[in-house]
Amino acid sequence: MSQQLPGRDVVLNAAETGAVEAAAATTHRGPHTDVAVDLTQFEALIAADQRIEPRDVMPEAYRRSLVRQIAQHAHSEIIGMQPEGAWISRAPSLRRKAILMAKVQDEAGHGLYLYSAAETLGVSRDDLLDQLHEGRQRYSSIFNYPTLTWADMGAIGWLVDGAAIMNQVPLCRCSYGPYARAVIRVCKEESFHQRQGFEILWTLARGTDAQRAMAQDAVDRWWWPALMMFGPPDDESTHSAQSMAWGIKRFSNDELRQRFVDITVPQAQRIGLTLPDADLALDEESGHWRFGEIDWSEFERVLRGDGPCNATRVAHRRAAHEDGAWVREAAAAYAAKQRVQEPAA
Ligand code: FAQ
Numbered sequence: 001m002s003q004q005l006p007g008r009d010v011v012l013n014a015a016e017t018g019a020v021e022a023a024a025a026t027t028h029r030g031p032h033t034d035v036a037v038d039l040t041q042f043e044a045l046i047a048a049d050q051r052i053e054p055r056d057v058m059p060e061a062y063r064r065s066l067v068r069q070i071a072q073h074a075h076s077e078i079i080g081m082q083p084e085g086a087w088i089s090r091a092p093s094l095r096r097k098a099i100l101m102a103k104v105q106d107e108a109g110h111g112l113y114l115y116s117a118a119e120t121l122g123v124s125r126d127d128l129l130d131q132l133h134e135g136r137q138r139y140s141s142i143f144n145y146p147t148l149t150w151a152d153m154g155a156i157g158w159l160v161d162g163a164a165i166m167n168q169v170p171l172c173r174c175s176y177g178p179y180a181r182a183v184i185r186v187c188k189e190e191s192f193h194q195r196q197g198f199e200i201l202w203t204l205a206r207g208t209d210a211q212r213a214m215a216q217d218a219v220d221r222w223w224w225p226a227l228m229m230f231g232p233p234d235d236e237s238t239h240s241a242q243s244m245a246w247g248i249k250r251f252s253n254d255e256l257r258q259r260f261v262d263i264t265v266p267q268a269q270r271i272g273l274t275l276p277d278a279d280l281a282l283d284e285e286s287g288h289w290r291f292g293e294i295d296w297s298e299f300e301r302v303l304r305g306d307g308p309c310n311a312t313r314v315a316h317r318r319a320a321h322e323d324g325a326w327v328r329e330a331a332a333a334y335a336a337k338q339r340v341q342e343p344a345a
Pocket residue numbers: 068069072073074076077080081107138139140141142156160161164167168228229230231232236237238239240243249253303
């Protein structure tokens with residue numbers, strides 16, 4: 001038995017039709033409204049692994065969860081400009097400076113794609129930024145660590161962008177269309193970022209003893225925080241089960257963390273640097289690299305706002321926002337002028 005969804009080019013198989021019928025038997029009430037919302041089509045689209053678009057009816061909890069995740073992602077991109085931005089003027093050559101500037105600029109662009117995706121869910125960018133500045137929304141733990149040497153640019157590109165790609169490639173298949181499409185572009189650029197980081201470390205590892213030591217020190221400091229980027233262990237992840245049922249997340253935090261370790265260990269061997277984990281060992285049977293205990297108390301501390309750079313990052317972001325007020329005002333005034341000048345249709 002198959003069924004065609006109204007207004008969609010989707011034919012459901014028997015199992016999916018069952019899911020549609022089960023969903024049709026229920027109506028849900030959104031938390032902000034007394035109007036009963038019919039989620040039949042939403043459930044059917046999710047069951048058929050199709051995309052939800054802004055015009056579609058969706059549960060309020062789905063919308064909120066997406067706003068939380070997309071906003072956190074967008075905030076991470078723009079706060080993430082700071083650790084590397086601090087090295088643009090200190091890059092060791094014109095070529096390195098140009099590459100780093102382009103990378104940091106890309107991160108700003110990622111923020112823009114993601115804020116735009118969040119806006120399709122009925123929130124404004126201004127409001128999201130206020131929430132970031134007031135500490136009511138999060139950004140990735142990784143950006144609360146300092147960049148002490150030039151080699152940190154290599155470690156961030158290789159490990160931080162590497163972890164970001166591992167986490168984001170599955171998001172290209174996220175059930176919410178605007179987010180999935182934004183992440184496709186983000187991933188293409190992140191993959192260039194990851195390679196430029198690898199190449200910085202590769203070059204340093206083949207340089208003087210001091211350069212090699214600097215590269216090793218950077219990897220020692222960024223390895224564990226990079227593993228924490230994937231979020232808490234599965235049994236402590238509050239959102240994973242629901243996000244996976246909704247097709248927002250496709251893999252669990254631990255699954256992606258393991259994949260990252262499996263891919264990164266051979267790369268470290270190729271560069272000739274050591275990963276700072278005495279327990280790292282290949283499990284021949286499963287083919288996976290087993291790794292040591294992550295210090296989750298450090299992760300919790302950073303999430304509580306107590307990491308090495310939390311206060312600086314947020315203060316800097318607030319100041320940049322205030323300093324940029326005149327640009328926003330000028331852009332808004334110019335847009336208003338253009339609207340007035342447009343000939344009536
Ligand atoms: N940092 O239940 P879960 C980048 C929070 S982009 C801070 O497992 P979920 C590019 C979580 O929000 C990096 N908080 O959460 C770049 C939740 O808090 P709540 C950002 C974290 O959402 C490179 C609580 O812990 N990428 O690097 C973190 O199912 C270089 C419980 O966690 C994204 O945002 C963390 N690491 O899974 C830029 C990708 N982990 O709401 C510049 C999209 C967890 O209960 C330079 N996001 N929390 O208070 C995701 O894939 C997911 O949101 C996860 C977390 C996997 C991050």
